[in-house]
Each structure stands twice: as C-alpha cells, then as structure tokens.
Amino acid sequence: MAEPRLPRSLPRGECAIKASTKEPGTAAPAVELAGITKRFPGVVANHDIHLTVHRGTVHALCGENGAGKSTLMKILYGMQKPDEGTITLDGEQVTLHTPADAIGRGIGMVHQHFMLADNLTVLENVVLGAEKLHGIGNKARAKIKEISDAYGLGVRPDVLVEDLGVADRQRVEILKVLYRGARTLILDEPTAVLVPQEVDALFDNLRELKAEGLTVIFISHKLGEVLSVADDITVIRRGTTVGTAVPSETTPKQLAELMVGEELPSPETRESTVTDVPMLTVDGLHLSATDSDGVVRAVLDGIGFTIHKGEVLGLAGVEGNGQAELVEAIMGMRTPDAGTVTLDDADITKAPTRKRREDGIGYIPEDRHRHGLLLEAPLWENRILGHVTERPNSKRGLLDSKAARQDTERIVREYDVRTPGIEVTAASLSGGNQQKLIVGREMSHQPKLLIAAHPTRGVDVGAQAQIWDQIREARREGLAVLLISADLDELIGLSDTLRVMFRGRLVADADPATITPEELGSAMTGAASGHLEHTEEPTEDSNEREGGDSE
Amino acid sequence: MRRVSTITVAGVTTAALAFTLTACGESSTESGGGKSKGVGLAFDVGGRDDHSFNESAARGVDKAKKELGVDNRLMTAKNGETEADREQRLNSLAEAGYNPVIGVGFNYSKSIEKVAKDFPKTTFGIVDSVAPGNNIDSITFGEHEGSYLAGVAAALKSKNHKVGFIGGVNNALIQKFQAGFEQGAKDTDSNVQVTSQYLYPNNDKGFNDPAAAKDKAKGMLDSGIDVIYTAAGLSGNGSIEAIAGQKDAWAIGVDSDQYQQPGLEKYKDHILTSVVKNVDVAVYDLIKSVKDGKPLTGEHKYLLKDGGVSLATSGGFIDDIKDKIEAAKKKIVDGQVKVHTSP
C-alpha cells in the first residue's frame, strides 16, 4: 500500500478543498480506513468513510457534532465493528474485535470523559489492567518517568488523581495509552474540557509526540484548533468523508463551510435589546455542600447579579466552579443558606421548583439526559415534563394527552425535530433533536427568564443556529436569559453582559463587544479578576482560535 | 408499546375470565368417588420428618399399616398457608376416598369443621384442637401435665438453678407447655429462675425454623441456663444441636422421644428426657375405630393419667430422680396439683 494518497473522488460530488500534497516517503500509512459503513442506532450512520493517516503526523478529523466522528473512532479502536469496509494498519489489513486487539496493534484512545480512578495514584491508574507490562512497582514507576520525560508530559507518578486538575488528568490519560505501547493515539475532543491556555500546552505535547514519530488522530469540531495543530485534515459530514484539507492553505471559513456544507452560522447578537427593567435579581447567594471527603465547602459565595428584560447574561467558567449549583439554586432544586432570588419583582427564594416554572422560568439543563428528558418515555410525554400543570398538558388535574400530543406535533414541526413520530422514545433521537425538543418545550410556555446551560452542546450546526435564533428572538420580546456555556465564542457572541465564575464566586465581568476568549480564559483559571479590559494585541491568535467568530 | 399491549392483554383477560366463569359445568368434588383408600393425613408445617410432633402422628399411621393393613396418603403444609389451602388439602383427601382424614395440628381446626360438613360419610380427626361436628374426632393432650414433669426434672438437674423454655410460636397451645413447665420447675425448687422465650410471636414458621431456635438456645446457654425445654416442632432440632455443643447442658425434647430418633443420634447424650405426646396412639385409635366400623367422634383427651402424655426415660439420665418425678405425677393424677394451662 505504498501508492501515493491522492484526493479521493468523493461519492456525492463533494469536492476537496485541496489535496494533501505532503508525501512522507514510501512508508505505509499508519492507519487506512476504506469504505467503512456502520449502521448505528439513533445517530447518523457512518457511510463509505475513507481516511488515511500517515505516520508521524497529527491528523485532524473534523466535523460537526453528530457527524459520526466518534463512531468512526470507536470502530478504529475495536469498540464497534463496521458493517462494511476495511481497516488497514501499517499496510496490514486487520479485523479488530475488541479494544484489546486495537491496543495490541499500537492504537490507543483518550476518551472525552476521562476513565481514571480518583482515589488511586497516577502510577496505580497507569498500571491498572497493564500489570503484566512492567509490574506495579519501581520498574513501572521508572517507565512512567521515562515516557513522561520523553514527551514532556510532566506526570508525577505518586500523586493522587483526585488532586490533579483537568489538564493534568488528560496527560495521565495520554501517558496511560503510551505506557501500553501505543504508536497511534486517538484523542476524542481533547480540548472540550480545557481553557485556551491549557489547549496550547496540550498542543505542545502533541507536537512532541509527533516529533518522536508517533501518530495522533485528533477529533475536534473547533476549527481554529484544528488548523493550528494538524498536518492533515479530514472532514466528515453526515456520516461520510466529504473532503481533505491542508491547514496551511485553508481558512477557517472554508473549512467550516466544508464541514457544514453551507454558510456557517454565527452566534453574534447584533442590536442590543437590553431594557432597564430587572427580571431576575440574585443577591448574596450562599450555598455550602459537603464534598466527597466530608468537608463542608462553600460552592456558591456572595453571588449577586441582575438580568434585565431583553438581556442575555453570559456566565463563563471552567466546569465545576459552581455554575451548575447556581442554576439549581435559581431553579429551586437546591436550597441556598443565604441570599434572595427575585423574579419579576416577586421574591421566589422559598418557592418550590414547580412554582418557579409556572411563574415563567424556562430551563434548558446542562445534562439533558439527567435533567431534561425521560429517555424511555415517548416524545409527547417528554413534552409534558416540567409543565404538567400548565395547558395544554392538563386540565383540572387530569392529563390532556390529546392536546399534549397535538402540541408536540407542533413543536416537532416548528423546531424541526427530526423524528418519524411523537410516539418514539426520546432515547431514539439524536442529541441535537433531543435538544431541539427541549428548547421547543421550554419556549412554548412564554418564559420570562430562560436558563440555558450549554444549550448547543452536542448539537449539530444547523440546530445550533436555530437555537441561537430562538434565544435572540425571545430576547427581542423581552426575555431575560442566563446563558452558561463552555463555548466561549457562543458566550461572547450571544451575551449582552459577561460574568466569570471561579470557585463559587463571580470574580470578573467583561464586555462581550471587546473581550477575547483568551482574556476570558485567564479569568476562568483565576489568573485575572475584576473588570476585564480588552488590551490590543496582535490579533492573529484570537481570530484563528475558533472558526465561528470570523468576520 | 404500552398502549397496544394493554388492549391486547385486556382482550385476553376478558376471554380468560369469560372462560373461568361460564365454561365450567363440572366441579371437582363431583368427579371423585370410590371406596375408602385408607387414612389421609395432613401434616402441619415441618412434615413427617420433624423428629417431633408430625413424626409421632406418622408413627401411628405406620403402625396402622403394619397391624391393620390400612393404606395411607400423607400431605404436608407449606409455610404461610391460608385457610383455603388447608381446606383444599383436606378436601382432596376426602374426595379421593380416604377415610379417616386427619389434620395434624390445631391450624386445621376450622378447615376440618368446614370440610367435614361436605363429606358427612367420612370421619375426620383433628389433633390438638376441638372442632364441632358429628363426624369429627377431636384429639387433645395434657401437654401442660407432661410439661410439669419436665419442669420438675429440669429444676432437679439444673446446677445453676436456671432453666429455659423455648416456644416455637406464642400461641395458646404452646403456652400450655410453658405454663406446665414453669409451674413444675417452681414447685420443685423455689429458687429456680425460669426464662421463657418464643421464636415468633404469631408466625407458624416458628415450627419450621431450626436456625432461629439454635440462636435462641445459644443465647440462653450464654446467660448460664443449663436445661432448656424446647416446644417448637422441627425447630427444636436447632436448639438441641446448640445445647449439645455445651458440656453439662441438657435439652428436653418434645412430642416424640427424641433420644430415640435416628436424626438426632449425634446429640442424644444431651437429651435429658422428652415430654412424649402420644399422638401416634391417638391416631392409631382413630384409624382402628374407623376400620372396625365404629368411628370415634367427639372430644378425646389424652392426659397424663391415661398415658396420653409421659416423660421419656431413654438414656437413663433421669433415673436418679425417678422417685421425685413419680411423686409429682401421682399428685397430678390424684388431683392434688392442678396444672395451669396458661402462664
């Protein structure tokens, strides 16, 4: 298989932007997937995928959420079996039955959600399940040191994992994979949990790996990142490969359009609709919680802010700094120790969740599977969820399933929920369609305040644009929105006001018109506080970071 | 899916119910018949091999088979039965032509009363209870009298002056055992300390739970009690097992002569004596009467004076106190001592 890789003639007339012209000699590609098809329940099936990854390169696999990237990688890692197509590793065609097969052939995967045991040390986590390689004692420790030094990972073997930050944990995951002899690493959305500074550090690590002759497959939908770190790019859309690109000759916009197949939506909010009528006022909110060690900590401390009618308040922060608790306190799912919550001039501090919902709080939860849906219930019952006391769902204590069904049909239609019917279970929809159903439901009861936690996470670009439109439109009509998002572009683009949350406190505020994701990022790590002023810098970095905010 | 299956299931049910309530002309009692097949015996929980109460009844049946050539059919109750279950069991026996039909255990008293009415030509026997009916032989025993003697023996044999009673279920029948035992012990040794405990307040499982009895007995032994009388059917085996594990401790058995029982062979050196309830005699008497065409009916009490209850002497452990026991027995038989039936 030494033939030069040329741009593939793509099945449906899609065109590659530019063929990869880089030819790393005559060595067989590290990974070659040909004609991979996977019919997989619920999400878009992989269909006739072609992917060639050369040894010693960072190869980005990009595509919007739900395009089939993760499925493809699961196939390569032996977690799923393809229905059709072949996998060729280093010139040898193979069949991978289990991840163990893949690991045996030098493929390692770093999952989006880390798979580490918190109460064990780094060493223990690394050797767990690989005790045969170098034992569990000093030999293993030496090996870990060796790998860590070779790739500049800076991993300390005897620290407890629970004491590590997110970025360190990620490095442990990478080391774990290398320890098992991986020559090809798959990183599934590695930057999703990192702040910009940490992303840069990760990329430095990846370059080290590459320099040592390892191959990295990097999955992402963040175009700026992809362009800055990858040597080759393969784009997946709707389950199939639609093209390849060379980063040096591609702009984020081109790449984005290839990814989406259309003009990329922008989260930007144009005209301001902010009024001076307060809708939600939170004052002096304090909440303590007992953590897993039994220590009582303040997870919310002195939180106070006001959202006016027609205003979107964006809350930035690394996950786990109290955003979820704040949302739950406003929703009445947690009882704060002190402070007041006022909605539309009414004190709702003591009101139960249902009353708050009836009073006009719409809620798009962060974890839709845990808080937003009944996965095994049909769509129309999910439409009732959270609004069972309101019309059209019920009358005088009795459910009105006919009206609820009709209204579900309307939501499906108006919010473009792709489903064959309203009797299917929520679990059978893809993430984006589940989210559209939730948004449709919450917007159907004329909310005064919308709490949107990561409203477009795991949602395809088309739906993303739609959800943004809905938020903007509601805002024009006087809706107040509390927006929490890890996607800093979304946050900056949609918000009228920005706050940064760090360790349970609101530590900084910023003007979305001028702030950059980097500046926001440093406040998120606690490095900056107070009012963040944008300082003029060479703009190259900030413009390239994400494809979304290109002008 | 729920919707559709509800409808289909509803259809099936309707059909099933319709069948249930209409398609049945014949009742099971109408299809029986035939001549007597021998004795039908329904055991209480524990079954024939409880080494105790049921086994004693079974001996009577065996004897009848050997000496009179009467066949038999034995059935056993399960834990947690209802009246309907018991009725059905007796019904099946009567309907299949067994005569007499004997319910072993007072739990059968109401069901015997009911079923006996449906089978006027069959003679029924009820052990340990009294049930009204022309064709019912109600067999009761002087358990309190036998237990009194056990109390005497226990008080004489206890080195620590501490004796214990374990009842299977706290009901009127077992209270008779308790009352007699306590009275006998106190009358013999006014310093003796008697501890009486039950395995279950009101669950018949108490006659079928050796593990619980074992625990109870261990608890008593730990508190220094060295003679334990257990009236708990099959559960008694557990208690005897526990007592056998301790030197110088004595168990007093119940219903059958437990020293003689092969199943308890290992522990027999610790079985001081047993309050024998001659259920076998009563059962045999009833079977014989039916066989002879002069069925016994009405109340029959098997007391100490008739040999209906007695204290076993196997093993010879109570030979040294024989005189005192005989004296106590005489007082009861003569009516000098009146034994209480409830504590």
Add this chain to the structure above:
Amino acid sequence: MKRLDKNKLILGFAAPVLAIVAALAITSIIIAATGKDPFHAYQVMVDFGSKSDSQIWIVNKATPYYLSALAVAIGFRMNLFNIGVDGQYRIAAFFAAVVGGKLAFPGIVQIPVIIIVAMLVGAMWAGLAGLLKVTRGVNEVISTIMLNAIGASVIGYFLQDGRLAVKEGNLIHTPYLPDSAHFFEIPTQPKPVYGFVVVAALAGVAYWFVLNRTRFGFDLRTVGRSESAAQASGVSVKRMVITSMLLSGAIAGLVGMPTLLGVSYNYGTDFPTGIGFTGIAIALLGRNNPVGMALAALLWGFLERTGTQLEFEGYAQEIVGVIQGVIVLCVVIAYEIVRRYGLKAQQRKVGEELAAQAGNSDKAEVSA
C-alpha cells in the same frame, strides 16, 4: 407509522409468549428430572384447574394477591421497593379487626369503617418507611423489612388472650366481627365468590386512572423514570416518596380485607401471612400493568390450586414453587430482552428514516 405499530404489536406479544414457552420448557425439564412425566402434570393441572370449584377457589385466592400486587406496583412505578406490604396488610387487618369487633353499626357504616381503618393503618405503617427515607435517607427496603418484623411483634403482643384477643380452643383471635360486617358474596356454584373481588377490580381501575390520566400519576411515573429529571421538572421527590408510600400502604391495607370480611371475620393466629411477598412476584409478573397483574394473580392462584393436586398425583410438593419461580424469572428476563430489542429496533428505525431523509435532502442540495 403503520409499520411501527405492527412491530409494537408483535413485540407486545413476543414477551409473554417467549416467557411462557421458556417457563414450560424449563419446568418440563425439571419435572422430567424428578423422574415424572411433565405432560401428565400439565394435563392434571388443566383438568383440575378448569373445574368450577377450582375456578372459584382461584378467583378468591387471586383477589388478595391482586390487591397486594397493586400496592407493590405503586412503589415500583416510582422506583420504590415496598417490601413491607406483608407487614402493612397484617397490621392493618389486625387493627381493622379490633375496631370492627368493638363496633356494631349497620353494615353500610360498619364495613366502610373497617376498610378505612385498615387503609389508614396500612398507610401509616408504610408512611413510616417513607418518612425515614426522606428525613434520614434510610433505604425503604431495609426499613420496610424491619417494619414487617416490628408489625409482627406488635400483633403478637396484642394478639393475646386478655389483651385485644380472645381464645377459642388453641386458636387466639380478635373478637368476631358482627354479622353486619360480613361482606356480600357473589352466589356462584358450588361455592360463592368473595364480593371483595369487585373492590379489587375497582382498585385496579383506579390504579390505572390515577397513574395514567392524572397530573399526580404523571409526576409519580416521572420520578420512577428519572428522579433527577423529575426534580428538575418541579416534582418534589421527597413529598412524592411519602405520598406514594402512603398510597401503597393504603392499598396494602385492603389486602387482608377479603379474608377478614369474607372468611374469618376475625384476625387470629391463623390469619394468612406472606401475601405481601407474593404480591411482589405478581407485580413483577404483571409488569405493573393493572390487567397484567390480574392475569398474574389468577395464574398464581391456578398454580397453587393445581399444585396440591399434583402432590396428590405423586409429584413433588415443591414443583409448584419451582414453576412459580421459573415463571417470574422467565417473564422478567423475557420482558427485559424484548424491551431492549424494541428500543434498539426503534433507534435503528429512527436512524434509518432520518438517514433516508438526510440522503434526500443531500441530493436536493447537490442538484440545486
């Protein structure tokens, strides 16, 4: 949609058929292993079970089972395992019998008073477990088991001659209810069917209506499906735990009524025990569905009725217990298999349909 419905129908039948076939096969093997002819056993069961007196017996037996299953199912529908139905119905029946034995009103007052006392006592007993769960976080499985034991002891204490009970031969029971408290019977031949079967049926209808047609029922089912989603949707999970335990206990209070008002007219040492546990098996077997549980209760009664006959025919007494266990296992497994298969099939179908849609729109884009 049409095709989907047909699939649903097939799936709806698949589970019970699968379960029955598997259960029959396994029990046949077991019976054959004991050296007996399984087919003759089935023959005996069907013959004996279809006799008219057997059918009446089965219906009468199934009535308390059904009520018990309803009580358990209320808990199941919101992921609560009320293992204490057994203690609840007994203590409820006991105090109802005590109250009923002391009063002498006309039947139209007397019977409702007894039933209400039973429901209240049952509800209180179960409510204790609910209260412990929401205030102290005690798992309801533990607390209801403990309450079973406590209930038995409470009954044991009061059920003594001179306390709340009287002695009749070797039986001790509460004083007889007055004749006015005798529940009506349905005059069937050769024996009557308990009138309480009507109450059981009404309870089944009420169960269905409350759970499927009311806001309250929706909230309850929501908690059962996802506690976190329920909380986010505005259901007070704690209050729901207490309410459903109270309801479950109230229904449990009815379990002893067919016996108390239709057969024994007192609560004695011979009052049936263990129906609460049977209810768990029946709720599992009937998939918490009101009709399914009715069928399951009848099936249970059928097995018990015919089981004695099997013993009579020389089969081991334990066979029926084995059959019951095997059926419950088969049903639970079969439903789980079919449920998973159905979910997968549905996801696949949705995926395919959407892929087809996407394919169409892709083509449209290309040609445009």
